[in-house]
Amino acid sequence: MKTIDFVEAQIRQFVMSKRPPEELRDQIDLGYSFENHVLIIFEIRSRWNNPSEKFDSPIAKARFITSRNIWKLYWMRASGKWEPYEPESEVQTIERLLKIIGEDKHHCFWG
Numbered sequence: 001m002k003t004i005d006f007v008e009a010q011i012r013q014f015v016m017s018k019r020p021p022e023e024l025r026d027q028i029d030l031g032y033s034f035e036n037h038v039l040i041i042f043e044i045r046s047r048w049n050n051p052s053e054k055f056d057s058p059i060a061k062a063r064f065i066t067s068r069n070i071w072k073l074y075w076m077r078a079s080g081k082w083e084p085y086e087p088e089s090e091v092q093t094i095e096r097l098l099k100i101i102g103e104d105k106h107h108c109f110w111g
Contacts, residue, residue, distance in 0.1 A: 007094050008034050014098045015041060037064040041101065060101050060109050071097045075108035
């Protein structure tokens with residue numbers, strides 16, 4: 001198994017653990033993309049004025065910097081701009097990254 005496959009398996013497991021109950025997933029769900037060492041976790045919601053139409057709302061972004069072997073973590077401000085997640089914007093492992101996002105001590109990711 002390649003390292004990238006192992007990392008993506010951990011990401012997938014994390015996102016699956018955070019998804020809402022099956023009966024709510026038509027209204028709100030959770031997804032992710034992981035391409036070119038960039039992870040984006042996002043909510044999938046129905047539009048309030050057209051429930052059959054869905055849109056993605058980003059929650060967290062992380063970029064793996066291969067030259068330094070670190071993950072850089074970002075959160076999205078209300079302005080729509082990504083900001084480094086302080087106080088821990090750089091972490092060594094995917095496990096630590098997902099733990100920070102899951103715990104969300106500063107209420108930047110989950111509200």
